[in-house]
Amino acid sequence: MSDTRRVQVTVNGHRHELTVSARRTLADMLRHDLGYTGTHLGCEHGICGACTVLLDGAPVRSCLMFGVQADGCEVGTVEGLAEGGQLSDLQQAFSDHHALQCGFCTPGFLMLAEAYLAECLARDAAGPGPSEPEVRELVAANLCRCTGYQGIIDAVLATAMARLAAADGQAGTAQADGPARADSQ
Amino acid sequence: MSTPAVSPPTPAGHVPGRGWVGAAVRRKEDRRMLLGRARFTGDFVRAGMLHAAFARSPLAAARVAAVDVSAALAMPGVAGAFTGADLGSPYLLAVLERPEFTATRMPVLAGDEVRFVGEPVAIVVTDDPYVAEDAAEAVAVEWQPVPVIADMHSATRDGARQVHAGLVNNCMVDLTMFADDRLDGVFASAPVVVCGEFASARVAALPMEGRACLAEWDERDGQLVLHMSTQVPHQARSAVAQALGIAEQAVRVIAPDVGGGFGLKCVVGREEIAVAAAALRLQRPVQWVEDRQENLTASFHGHEQRYDVRAAFGADGMILGLAADISCDVGAYSAFPFTCAVEPLMACTELPGVYKVPAYAARGRAIATNKPPTAPYRGVSRPQIVLVMERLMEKAAAELGMDPLEIRRRNLIGNEEFPYLGVNGITYDEGSYRESLDLAEKRVARSGWPGERDQLRASGTRAGIGYSCFSERTAYGTTTMSLRRMRMTPGYDVALVRMDPSGEVIVTTGTFSHGQGHETTFAQIVADRLGVHPEQVRLRQGDTDLAAYGWGTWGSRSIVVGGGAAFRAAEAVADHLRQVAAHLLEASAADVELAEGAARVRGDPAAALAISEISRIVHFQAHLLPEPLRYGLEARRSYDPPGTFSNACHAAMVTIEPGTFQVRLHRYLVVEDCGVVINPLVVEGQVRGGVTQGAAAALYERVLYDADGQPRSATLMDYLAPTASEICGIDIEHLETPSAHSETGAKGMGEGGTIGAPAAVLNAINDALADVRVSFDHIPVLPAEICEALASEGPA
Numbered sequence: 001m002s003d004t005r006r007v008q009v010t011v012n013g014h015r016h017e018l019t020v021s022a023r024r025t026l027a028d029m030l031r032h033d034l035g036y037t038g039t040h041l042g043c044e045h046g047i048c049g050a051c052t053v054l055l056d057g058a059p060v061r062s063c064l065m066f067g068v069q070a071d072g073c074e075v076g077t078v079e080g081l082a083e084g085g086q087l088s089d090l091q092q093a094f095s096d097h098h099a100l101q102c103g104f105c106t107p108g109f110l111m112l113a114e115a116y117l118a119e120c121l122a123r124d125a126a127g128p129g130p131s132e133p134e135v136r137e138l139v140a141a142n143l144c145r146c147t148g149y150q151g152i153i154d155a156v157l158a159t160a161m162a163r164l165a166a167a168d169g170q171a172g173t174a175q176a177d178g179p180a181r182a183d184s185q
Numbered sequence: 186m187s188t189p190a191v192s193p194p195t196p197a198g199h200v201p202g203r204g205w206v207g208a209a210v211r212r213k214e215d216r217r218m219l220l221g222r223a224r225f226t227g228d229f230v231r232a233g234m235l236h237a238a239f240a241r242s243p244l245a246a247a248r249v250a251a252v253d254v255s256a257a258l259a260m261p262g263v264a265g266a267f268t269g270a271d272l273g274s275p276y277l278l279a280v281l282e283r284p285e286f287t288a289t290r291m292p293v294l295a296g297d298e299v300r301f302v303g304e305p306v307a308i309v310v311t312d313d314p315y316v317a318e319d320a321a322e323a324v325a326v327e328w329q330p331v332p333v334i335a336d337m338h339s340a341t342r343d344g345a346r347q348v349h350a351g352l353v354n355n356c357m358v359d360l361t362m363f364a365d366d367r368l369d370g371v372f373a374s375a376p377v378v379v380c381g382e383f384a385s386a387r388v389a390a391l392p393m394e395g396r397a398c399l400a401e402w403d404e405r406d407g408q409l410v411l412h413m414s415t416q417v418p419h420q421a422r423s424a425v426a427q428a429l430g431i432a433e434q435a436v437r438v439i440a441p442d443v444g445g446g447f448g449l450k451c452v453v454g455r456e457e458i459a460v461a462a463a464a465l466r467l468q469r470p471v472q473w474v475e476d477r478q479e480n481l482t483a484s485f486h487g488h489e490q491r492y493d494v495r496a497a498f499g500a501d502g503m504i505l506g507l508a509a510d511i512s513c514d515v516g517a518y519s520a521f522p523f524t525c526a527v528e529p530l531m532a533c534t535e536l537p538g539v540y541k542v543p544a545y546a547a548r549g550r551a552i553a554t555n556k557p558p559t560a561p562y563r564g565v566s567r568p569q570i571v572l573v574m575e576r577l578m579e580k581a582a583a584e585l586g587m588d589p590l591e592i593r594r595r596n597l598i599g600n601e602e603f604p605y606l607g608v609n610g611i612t613y614d615e616g617s618y619r620e621s622l623d624l625a626e627k628r629v630a631r632s633g634w635p636g637e638r639d640q641l642r643a644s645g646t647r648a649g650i651g652y653s654c655f656s657e658r659t660a661y662g663t664t665t666m667s668l669r670r671m672r673m674t675p676g677y678d679v680a681l682v683r684m685d686p687s688g689e690v691i692v693t694t695g696t697f698s699h700g701q702g703h704e705t706t707f708a709q710i711v712a713d714r715l716g717v718h719p720e721q722v723r724l725r726q727g728d729t730d731l732a733a734y735g736w737g738t739w740g741s742r743s744i745v746v747g748g749g750a751a752f753r754a755a756e757a758v759a760d761h762l763r764q765v766a767a768h769l770l771e772a773s774a775a776d777v778e779l780a781e782g783a784a785r786v787r788g789d790p791a792a793a794l795a796i797s798e799i800s801r802i803v804h805f806q807a808h809l810l811p812e813p814l815r816y817g818l819e820a821r822r823s824y825d826p827p828g829t830f831s832n833a834c835h836a837a838m839v840t841i842e843p844g845t846f847q848v849r850l851h852r853y854l855v856v857e858d859c860g861v862v863i864n865p866l867v868v869e870g871q872v873r874g875g876v877t878q879g880a881a882a883a884l885y886e887r888v889l890y891d892a893d894g895q896p897r898s899a900t901l902m903d904y905l906a907p908t909a910s911e912i913c914g915i916d917i918e919h920l921e922t923p924s925a926h927s928e929t930g931a932k933g934m935g936e937g938g939t940i941g942a943p944a945a946v947l948n949a950i951n952d953a954l955a956d957v958r959v960s961f962d963h964i965p966v967l968p969a970e971i972c973e974a975l976a977s978e979g980p981a
Contacts, residue, residue, distance in 0.1 A: 023315060037228035038221020040444070042393045043477040047901035050393060078221035087219055095215040096194035098866040101874065102700030103218030104225065104393040104444025140908035143901070145393050145445050146700050148873030148938075149909035154192050 005068045012080030020067040027051045029067030038078040038107050049142030052108035053077050059115040078107035093155035101146035108142050113156045120160050130160040205709040205719050209866045212705045223442040226397035226414045231470035235264050237460050238317035240307040240324035242299035245555040245894025249297050250327035257309050257320040265467050266309040269294035272462045275428040277521040280672035286358045289349045291518040293455045300517035301557050303483030308459045310471055333894040337514045337552045348553035357551040358526040362533040365544045371506035375497030379580045383573045384963040386887035387489035390562045394444025395475035398457040400464035410437045416451040417737030422729045424453035424521050425461050440727035443699035448562040449485055451739035452520035482896045486888050487562030489514040490569050498581045502592040506544040515551040518558040522673040525551045530669050532566035538574050539618045539656045540596040545608040555894040564939040571655040575944035593654055614829050617920045621834040621856040622654050629836050647841035651948025653941045656832040659933025660745035662825045677825035679733035680750035682758050684818040686804035688797030690722040695735010696747030697727045702867045710748050714755035716779030741933030749824035749928035757820030765799050765814050829924040831932035833857040835945035841953050846968040848884050850913040858920040861930035873915050875938015881907040883946035883964045
């Protein structure tokens with residue numbers, strides 16, 4: 001099809017420039033034009049969420065977007081979660097809680113959870129924290145046919161609690177360090 | 186912020202000296218999947234690869250007067266467009282060697298007739314998957330509609346059109362498997378006779394990855410190489426070879442990572458064969474990835490069944506006789522290799538289940554309709570037969586004024602009665618049928634379910650508790666399977682265990698994990714035999730050229746049959762290692778122990794050799810060993826058990842939302858016994874996933890067709906698969922009755938969750954409606970039905 005567009009997109013910090021057909025979905029562009037095959041397609045009509053990626057930090061169904069709509073955007077995919085081949089805390093929690101079986105829906109759940117975890121950390125500390133009902137509702141955004149969801153919910157909740165505890169610890173350290181640094185000046 | 190309770194993960198470590206079997210070892214599969222580096226069929230790319238799409242029938246029943254692919258061929262980038270005739274009219278033929286069975290061909294591409302909406306009539310192949318769909322739409326077909334057989338009622342009506350020429354009453358198979366002259370007398374004299382009609386809707390297996398394949402001709406090997414999302418690589422190879430008339434050795438099927446199957450992929454579809462044929466014609470790689478609409482309308486369904494049942498009970502609640510007439514809507518074709526008889530055969534044979542039925546008769550039919558064919562979807566008739574028996578128990582208890590759990594307890598096969606020979610000719614091996622019910626009842630009481638139900642009721646919310654007791658026959662071996670008389674009779678499996686010179690282990694099996702975690706569990710089994718770490722054991726599977734021959738993964742067979750074969754092969758290699766160690770350490774082989782990476786002589790702590798050192802010597806310094814101990818460390822073993830029954834008791838508590846009449850799962854408990862648990866993480870994952878599918882079949886899922894045979898559930902907005910919001914936490918208790926019919930003591934358990942859940946949920950719904958006359962004997966039970974029933978019936 002001759003109706004093509006030039007697209008610039010940053011995926012997991014890597015800048016790409018390519019020409020895509022106007023009707024190419026973001027999912028197909030990521031998978032077939034750029035080789036990020038970790039993003040999977042389970043329904044291509046926006047229900048199952050297997051294709052969930054982060055677009056400028058927000059979770060989106062990449063099957064419901066055209067590649068051209070990502071022009072100038074930062075895209076996060078499952079391939080960007082681990083550093084140096086080391087599973088992230090969330091990925092490790094998925095394994096520890098047996099949150100995956102066939103693994104096909106897993107990348108979508110990981111990206112969905114990443115957005116949620118970022119939102120948890122950005123919340124006002126005085127407000128409500130993560131809870132099982134809240135995480136269950138989040139996880140209900142996507143479909144998994146193997147696990148019955150319990151492992152996914154446990155993994156996301158455990159990671160949220162661990163990240164919040166780590167952030168609290170750092171905040172505590174920073175406060176404690178504050179006066180000490182001031183004193184030393 | 187409040188801190189929610191986070192369930193801690195099951196501790197992973199194994200206890201030294203106790204081996205790896207039983208430990209919650211983290212899955213070896215997880216890493217690549219979590220990194221996005223798993224490889225599913227749609228992820229593979231080849232130079233010059235083409236993409237396939239199918240022109241499909243928009244009608245449920247029609248003569249095909251003409252197919253014109255010229256407009257499609259004229260489109261840019263289209264490399265080929267073929268009808269069935271263009272490809273030599275290939276077909277698949279699944280055969281049951283029974284006189285009651287009528288064999289029917291499933292053409293790879295429909296010839297002069299189409300039999301369901303979505304049936305493929307032509308394949309188009311292009312260099313762009315988007316253009317492929319355009320080109321498929323450009324295929325022009327002249328249809329001549331014929332009357333549609335949309336359901337079993339119209340299929341069996343007098344004068345009904347036959348879906349295939351040669352059928353009578355559209356019956357593909359009519360089995361009278363059990364008959365008993367005494368039954369008439371039993372029913373005539375029984376204190377209580379309970380009659381019922383039970384039904385379950387057509388459902389979709391719905392693996393998150395649909396079907397997919399990539400076919401290419403490898404000139405160097407002279408082979409058609411087919412990457413394919415399948416549960417049965419070797420049987421897929423047979424299907425391709427038979428349909429295309431080529432030798433099996435000229436076909437190599439490779440199943441890479443497979444995104445779920447649930448039985449949908451243990452049969453072979455026509456699309457994969459058409460893609461293979463197109464690749465052969467064009468001598469170019471061709472890929473096809475099914476989309477969700479195709480998956481919901483043009484692959485395989487299951488579980489559309491009706492039961493007319495009579496059961497006689499004594500005044501003491503003992504069941505005296507059981508007679509069933511079972512009809513399965515199997516759609517338009519018989520799936521390869523199992524045939525369309527798989528549902529009626531299973532239903533007739535196993536209906537009595539966990540109960541002692543003294544007299545039994547059953548007739549089972551597979552009825553052809555203008556709908557997609559059926560595959561052995563998870564559970565295969567057992568969700569239905571358990572539903573039937575558990576409803577019968579409830580009905581009989583109500584008639585007799587007995588406690589519904591007590592009537593079950595009286596009829597359940599007791600511990601002292603194993604091995605129990607059933608009226609159905611099946612020998613049940615040891616289980617914990619009564620124990621699991623007792624434990625479930627105790628747990629339900631201890632957790633306060635009844636009190637909570639009463640509180641909910643007092644506050645105006647309908648709530649109910651339901652139970653189901655069942656066993657799951659698993660790991661059917663060849664002899665057991667041969668009773669079905671399939672031309673292709675599965676059952677056994679083969680494993681090869683090989684130690685490399687560095688002491689690492691490669692295992693190949695004919696089973697094929699697609700979510701069940703065999704790379705981990707098989708490694709645990711083999712590691713214990715060889716005294717190595719599971720990380721040192723690698724499973725190769727899913728490649729017909731590399732892996733041992735076998736029957737794939739379905740029927741809850743793999744850990745018992747494949748795992749048993751791997752156990753035996755590993756034990757043979759362990760024997761070899763012990764003998765080499767004994768020779769080198771000048772000890773008796775009987776005194777050598779393999780553990781923690783070393784061979785040690787019992788009672789002599791100084792006498793030890795690393796297993797890697799033994800393997801190095803066998804491979805690199807064979808001259809140090811006597812002739813019988815030289816030349817490699819490998820063994821091939823088979824395993825062909827008769828089959829073994831796992832069992833469970835499920836308890837469900839549901840609420841019915843006032844106003845919307847939506848049934849919600851409130852609590853769920855599974856007491857399960859699958860013998861030796863190889864890995865509790867995996868077992869509990871199978872239970873939870875299975876319960877979710879089974880509960881959804883009771884509450885939400887149905888594949889719907891209208892009277893014209895048009896699909897009304899072609900998207901996931903219409904076919905309601907459960908999300909996390911529809912499921913509650915599922916508590917699991919384990920009992921462990923090892924099987925003597927299993928090398929490892931383990932029993933299969935891949936389907937139990939799906940088998941037990943519909944009955945437990947349905948009984949819970951009926952308990953929630955206990956104060957009114959209405960009750961339900963079908964699934965799914967939809968909110969509108971409850972609303973209507975309550976409105977029309979009023980309080981009793």
